[in-house]
Amino acid sequence: MQQNKEVIHHGAGEGVTGSCHEFFMSAQASVLIDCGMFQGPDAFAFGAGSGSDSGSGFGQDINFSLDAVQALVITHCHIDHVGRLPALLAAGFRGPIYCTPATAALLPLVLEDAMKVADYSASVATTVLKRVHAQLHAVPLDVWVEGGADPGPDQGLHPFHPYRMRLRNAGHIMGSAYVEFESLEQRDANGLPRRVVFSGDLGCKNTPLLPDPTPLEYADLLVLESTYGDRLHESRASRRFRLKAVIEKAFVDRGAVLIPAFSIGRTQELLYEIEDLIHEDPKWRKMTVILDSPLASAYTKQYRRLKGLWDEEARERLADDRHPLNFERLHVVESHREHTQIVELLEARGEPAIVIAASGMCSGGRIMNYLKALIGDERTDVVFVGYQAVGTPGRQIQEYGPRGGYVVLDHQRYPIRAQIHTIGGYSAHADQRELLEFLQTTVKPVSDVRLVHGETSAKAALAAAIRSTNLITGTVS
Structure with missing residues (x-):
C-alpha cells in the first residue's frame, strides 16, 4: 500500500x-x-x-x-x-x-x-x-x-x-x-x-x-x-473493420462469434456498433445477435432510459427512427433454461450468431458454457474487447489460443481450436x-x-x- x-x-x-x-x-x-x-x-x-x-x-x-x-x-x-x-x-x-x-x-x-x-x-x-x-x-x-x-x-x-x-x-x-x-x-x-x-x-x-x-x-x-x-488502442474505424471481418467469417462458415463482455459500457457499445453493421448490409439482417446476461440486459435498459446523456451521433440515430440498443435481430435471453437450449443448439447445429455474454474476463457467468461447448470448434471466433487480467481464463485464451493451446475452465482442460481475436479499440x-x-x-x-x-x-x-x-x-x- x-x-x-x-x-x-x-x-x-x-x-x-x-x-x-x-x-x-x-x-x-x-x-x-x-x-x-x-x-x-x-x-x-x-x-x-x-x-x-x-x-x-x-x-x-x-x-x-x-x-x-x-x-x-x-x-x-x-x-x-x-x-x-x-x-x-x-x-x-x-x-x-x-x-x-x-x-x-x-x-x-x-x-x-x-x-x-x-x-x-x-x-x-x-x-x-x-x-x-x-x-x-x-x-x-x-x-x-x-x-x-x-x-x-x-x-x-x-x-x-x-x-x-x-x-x-x-x-x-x-x-x-x-x-x-x-x-x-x-x-x-x-x-x-x-x-x-x-x-x-x-x-x-x-x-x-x-x-x-x-x-x-x-x-x-x-x-x-x-x-x-x-x-495504444486501434482507431474506431480499424476496430469496426476488424469486427466486420469476423462477422463476415461467421456468416460464411456458419460459426458463432463469442464476445465475453463487461456488462456495463462495453456491451452497450458493441450493440451500438453491431446494429450499425447490420443496418449497412442487408444480408446480415438474418444474423441473430444474442445478449445472454441478465445484468447486461438490465444495464442496457437503463442506458436506453438515460438516452438524454447520449452523444450527438447516437441521438441522430434515434431521430432517424433507429434503435441501436434494441434492434430487430437482438435476442435477449430471459432464463437459464433458454440459455442452455441456445448453447446446445449452437453446439449441435452450427448457426451463424453473435453471442455477447458476461463475464468479460471469462472468470464466471454464462460465457463459460458457450466456451466449453464451442471453443474446440474451428468455426468459432472468440473476440476480446476488454482488458484480461493476469491469471484469468480470458488471459489464458488470449495468450495460448493462437498457439493451439488449451484453457482450464472449472478445473477441466479445453483445447482451443477457435480463432482468437483481440480488438483493443473497444477498451x-x-x-x-x-x-x-x-x-x-x-x-x-x-x-x-x-x-x-x-x-x-x-x-x-x-x-x-x-x-x-x-x-x-x-x-x-
Whole structure:
C-alpha cells in the first residue's frame, strides 16, 4: 500500500483492481474515493478476506480505520470500484455517498447482482440496498459541492471542509466521473486554489454513446489510472473493420462469434456498433445477435432510459427512427433454461450468431458454457474487447489460443481450436496517448502525478512517457 501524508491507497495503489483511495483533507478528516472489489490475482495479493456479513469472498473486509472518513465519492459503478461498499457499510460507515445521477441509477443493479452471486442472504442484501439508498447523494456533473450542500445523515459539518468537490465527465461508462477537490484555504502564487484530482477510470475519445472526457483544467496532485499506460488502442474505424471481418467469417462458415463482455459500457457499445453493421448490409439482417446476461440486459435498459446523456451521433440515430440498443435481430435471453437450449443448439447445429455474454474476463457467468461447448470448434471466433487480467481464463485464451493451446475452465482442460481475436479499440480505458492528452491541461500544468490502477509494466511505461514530456512541473510516481 503506497501512501504519503495526503493520500493513502487501500486498493489499486498496486495492481489493477480494488480501487479505494483515502484523501486527507486535514489530519482528522478524510474522504474515500471508490471502494472496489479486488479481482483475479489481486484478490489473493491484496484482498482482505471474506465479508463478515456474508460469509463469502465478495465482501473483502475493510482492513483500515474509518475514524477520519467523512464521505465516500464513487467515480462509477464497475465492481472493482464499488464492490467493497457492502463491507464498508458493515464496518459502520454512515456518511454520505456522492456520485452522478446516472451512477446512482445503475449502482443498485450492480450491488444487487454481486450480492446475489456471492450468496448474501436476502435480508442482508435488502439492508445494504436500503442503507445505500439512504446515504446516496446524486450530484450533477460540473457542480461544486461545498458548505451549503446537504452533508447527509449523521454529519454535523460539511463533509469536504476545508475543500469543495466537483464531478466531471470521465467518458468511461455512463455516469462515470473524475473527482476534483479544491481547497478553500490554500492558493498558489497566482491565486489559484490548490486542487487534488482523482481520475477514476478515464474513457477513450470518440466512443459511441458517450461524450468525450471533459478536459482537465489543472491539478496540483493528480492520481491517475494507468491500465493501458503501455499501449495504444486501434482507431474506431480499424476496430469496426476488424469486427466486420469476423462477422463476415461467421456468416460464411456458419460459426458463432463469442464476445465475453463487461456488462456495463462495453456491451452497450458493441450493440451500438453491431446494429450499425447490420443496418449497412442487408444480408446480415438474418444474423441473430444474442445478449445472454441478465445484468447486461438490465444495464442496457437503463442506458436506453438515460438516452438524454447520449452523444450527438447516437441521438441522430434515434431521430432517424433507429434503435441501436434494441434492434430487430437482438435476442435477449430471459432464463437459464433458454440459455442452455441456445448453447446446445449452437453446439449441435452450427448457426451463424453473435453471442455477447458476461463475464468479460471469462472468470464466471454464462460465457463459460458457450466456451466449453464451442471453443474446440474451428468455426468459432472468440473476440476480446476488454482488458484480461493476469491469471484469468480470458488471459489464458488470449495468450495460448493462437498457439493451439488449451484453457482450464472449472478445473477441466479445453483445447482451443477457435480463432482468437483481440480488438483493443473497444477498451473503455484511455490508452497512453489519451492519458497524455488528459495531462495537456487548460489552465496550468499538473504539478505531481501518482499512478494507480495498472500493472507494473503499464505504470513504468506511462511514467517514462510522462517524464519525456513537459506536461508536468513536479514528480511522477
